[in-house]
Amino acid sequence: MPELPEVxxxxxxxxxxxxxxxxxxxxxxxxxxxxxxxxxxxDLLPGQRIDAVRRRAKYLLxxxxxxxxxxxxxxxxxxxxxxxxxxxxxxxHVDIVLDGGPLDSGRLRDGARDPGRVLxxxxxxRFGCLLWQPVGVTHELLQGLGPxxxxxxxxxxxxxxRSRGRKAPVKVFLMDQRxxxxxxxxxxxxxxxxxxxxxxRAAGAxxxxxxxxLADAIKxxxxxxxxxxxxxxxxxxxxxxxxxxxxQELSAYGREGEPCPNCGRALRHAWIGQRxxxxxTRCQR
DNA sequence: ATGTTGACCTGTAAGC
DNA sequence: TGCTTACAGGTCAACA
Numbered sequence: 001m002p003e004l005p006e007v008x009x010x011x012x013x014x015x016x017x018x019x020x021x022x023x024x025x026x027x028x029x030x031x032x033x034x035x036x037x038x039x040x041x042x043d044l045l046p047g048q049r050i051d052a053v054r055r056r057a058k059y060l061l062x063x064x065x066x067x068x069x070x071x072x073x074x075x076x077x078x079x080x081x082x083x084x085x086x087x088x089x090x091x092x093h094v095d096i097v098l099d100g101g102p103l104d105s106g107r108l109r110d111g112a113r114d115p116g117r118v119l120x121x122x123x124x125x126r127f128g129c130l131l132w133q134p135v136g137v138t139h140e141l142l143q144g145l146g147p148x149x150x151x152x153x154x155x156x157x158x159x160x161x162r163s164r165g166r167k168a169p170v171k172v173f174l175m176d177q178r179x180x181x182x183x184x185x186x187x188x189x190x191x192x193x194x195x196x197x198x199x200x201r202a203a204g205a206x207x208x209x210x211x212x213x214l215a216d217a218i219k220x221x222x223x224x225x226x227x228x229x230x231x232x233x234x235x236x237x238x239x240x241x242x243x244x245x246x247x248q249e250l251s252a253y254g255r256e257g258e259p260c261p262n263c264g265r266a267l268r269h270a271w272i273g274q275r276x277x278x279x280x281t282r283c284q285r
Numbered sequence: 286a287t288g289t290t291g292a293c294c295t296g297t298a299a300g301c
Numbered sequence: 302t303g304c305t306t307a308c309a310g311g312t313c314a315a316c317a
Binding site: 074076091123124125126127165166167168172235273 | 287288289290291293294295296297
Binding site: 002003006034058072073074075076125127128141175177184185186187230231233234236253275276 | 308309310311312313
């Protein structure tokens with residue numbers, strides 16, 4: 001499901017509710033996600049204060065002085081901040097119960113007890129994961145990742161250098177998280193459309209100048225999507241329950257058969273690297 | 286090394 | 302109203 005803008009939207013929605021709070025309890029209902037949830041999550045997390053919520057690539061990290069919980073949302077995962085009394089639904093695999101803050105120590109205006117909050121991880125397909133990263137260690141899943149697309153490390157020169165000699169389609173090249181992280185099937189389609197590059201073109205056959213256009217498009221589109229709260233196609237919601245509004249601004253993704261926003265020709269659909277791909281055969285070369 | 290394919294799992298929508 | 306099939310925002314492991 002989520003690409004960088006959706007994960008970043010999740011991080012931003014989570015942070016104000018979570019940072020500085022202590023973990024009161026961890027409830028594991030279904031530990032067999034993509035990988036089993038390691039014992040450290042239930043053993044070490046309770047009692048710890050969550051100092052920060054960070055994102056690296058499409059991973060989220062909940063930092064504590066004992067180590068970090070490392071989360072990936074896979075295709076269908078989501079995190080919500082909910083009142084602790086919210087009934088548990090299907091695929092609600094993990095609860096991280098948060099200690100009440102100052103506001104919770106008293107009573108609400110109507111006299112009812114504030115139930116506190118819970119960070120709830122739901123993932124129907126279970127392609128996501130919840131792992132543990134000890135202090136001072138970089139989890140092996142985070143090793144070998146490419147640069148963050150919104151950092152200065154990432155630019156057209158980087159793409160140009162890494163792509164020399166590579167025959168794979170540029171679409172596949174860009175979705176390789178060792179080249180650049182965070183770009184998935186939606187935003188690769190949008191960025192290639194904006195840069196006027198065919199997704200089928202061999203990565204090694206693209207000029208430095210066109211890679212500069214492409215890197216700029218990636219940055220611009222990701223940043224803009226974040227300001228819109230990400231893309232809600234089926235069920236993506238921020239931790240507060242708000243949908244993302246970037247879907248309305250998609251130019252190519254999911255629009256096969258519709259007229260190209262530039263030239264009006266029907267957008268073409270094909271399978272590239274086992275993923276649905278849409279582009280304009282006139283505007284993208 | 287690079288490239289290609291299958292696998293993981295469930296929900297939903299479309300087709301018959 | 303069913304039943305069956307195809308497809309979905311990711312990425313790892315195995316193989317050529």
